[in-house]
Amino acid sequence: MTKVNKLKSALILGVTGQDGALLAEELLSLGYKVYGGFRRGLSSKVWRLEELGVLDQLEMININLHEPHQVMEAITTIQPDHIYHFAGESFVSDSFHQPYSNIAANTVGTLNVLEAVRISAPDARLFFASSSEIFGGTEPGKILTEESKFLPSNPYGVSKLAAQNLVNIYRNRFGVHAVCGIMFNHTGPLRARNFVTRKITYNLARLRIDGGSAMVLGNMEACRDWGSAADYVRSMPKVLAVNAPHDFIFATGKLTSVKTFLRLAAEAAGFVPIFENEGLSSTCRDKPSGQKLAEVSERYFRVIDTPPHVGSSARLKKTINYVGELTVQNIAEEMMKADLDRRTDGRLNV
Ligand code: F7E
Numbered sequence: 001m002t003k004v005n006k007l008k009s010a011l012i013l014g015v016t017g018q019d020g021a022l023l024a025e026e027l028l029s030l031g032y033k034v035y036g037g038f039r040r041g042l043s044s045k046v047w048r049l050e051e052l053g054v055l056d057q058l059e060m061i062n063i064n065l066h067e068p069h070q071v072m073e074a075i076t077t078i079q080p081d082h083i084y085h086f087a088g089e090s091f092v093s094d095s096f097h098q099p100y101s102n103i104a105a106n107t108v109g110t111l112n113v114l115e116a117v118r119i120s121a122p123d124a125r126l127f128f129a130s131s132s133e134i135f136g137g138t139e140p141g142k143i144l145t146e147e148s149k150f151l152p153s154n155p156y157g158v159s160k161l162a163a164q165n166l167v168n169i170y171r172n173r174f175g176v177h178a179v180c181g182i183m184f185n186h187t188g189p190l191r192a193r194n195f196v197t198r199k200i201t202y203n204l205a206r207l208r209i210d211g212g213s214a215m216v217l218g219n220m221e222a223c224r225d226w227g228s229a230a231d232y233v234r235s236m237p238k239v240l241a242v243n244a245p246h247d248f249i250f251a252t253g254k255l256t257s258v259k260t261f262l263r264l265a266a267e268a269a270g271f272v273p274i275f276e277n278e279g280l281s282s283t284c285r286d287k288p289s290g291q292k293l294a295e296v297s298e299r300y301f302r303v304i305d306t307p308p309h310v311g312s313s314a315r316l317k318k319t320i321n322y323v324g325e326l327t328v329q330n331i332a333e334e335m336m337k338a339d340l341d342r343r344t345d346g347r348l349n350v
Helices: 018-029 047-052 068-078 099-120 155-174 196-209 229-241 258-268 314-320 328-344
Strands: 009-013 033-038 059-062 082-085 125-131 177-183 215-217 247-250 273-276 283-286 292-296
Touching: 009 018, 009 068, 018 033, 018 047, 018 229, 033 068, 068 099, 082 099, 082 229, 099 125, 099 155, 125 155, 125 229, 155 177, 177 229, 196 215, 196 258, 196 292, 196 328, 229 247, 229 314, 247 314, 258 273, 258 283, 258 292, 258 328
Parallel strands: 009 033, 009 082, 033 059, 082 125, 125 177, 177 247, 215 292
Antiparallel strands: 273 283, 283 292
């Protein structure tokens, strides 16, 4: 690990994920020296960094957040100006089946980062990616703000809320410059395939180009406030540049159902989607060909699905003049194009 003094430096924990890769690209374009923290064996998949063409420009560092000494050593050596912490477990559904790993990764992992910053790099600024899952079942039908009540409804939400509370304690008690981004669901072409938006565009590309059996989804009526990962990530360095650290909601304020996202993506793939039946019998077909595109199975229903809620990014807008550029339709089209291109080029394992 070599520290370069002239450039501003940033350490991205979880650099191989969607947000980490997008942020690496953004920070490089802003002239930062970027250190990419990843966990060897678990998340050493670098396809996103390769697709963005930035892998060679990063200094990659194996950091296991479960090992406090490793986190401490990396942060002490690098002395980054900025740290972005995206590492951890992000699949809500898994958190019911592996609650211990979820809490350990997200809460204890964050504690280890905070301790390392407090002790070894007290001047560093930290951005922590929290989640709208901390709101859980709170205030149905209301637009949520940073002041809304937190009421997580799954272990993942609990892990993020505990981590966010720790960040607040380190900010208020120890003066660490730490910011939480309360991230509503955000997506784009680099989304992992287990999340529903990418599952849909990946499978539609398969069905369009190679055919085969319909994709199987869970609850098509479920709704989310889906934003653009690229929009959100681009604003994170601006948030860290603000001198008074705060927590910020990143959201669009608009709800879209899984069914609507499927329709938008299917149209972008050149299908004419029609929906038939309700609930577990719901299907989606391409009208001209009759090809079945999607069906539903209980297998993908959640133990408890977090109810739909939307967030207000008013604080973000007021503080950094945040304006999201992409609508959910733009996002679906962009994702669909990326997956059609990948399939055409034979890049199937991304
Ligand atoms: O589910 C429904 C599912 O897994 C979205 C993460 O970034 O955002 C994300 O978590 C909705 C849910 O994301 C399928 O029941 C229907 O209602 O894409 P998802 P998520 O759970 O919203 C939050 C804010 C985070 O912090 C997380 O890290 O879609 N759904 N059918 C399905 N979901 C999946 N995965 N697969 C289906 O077949």
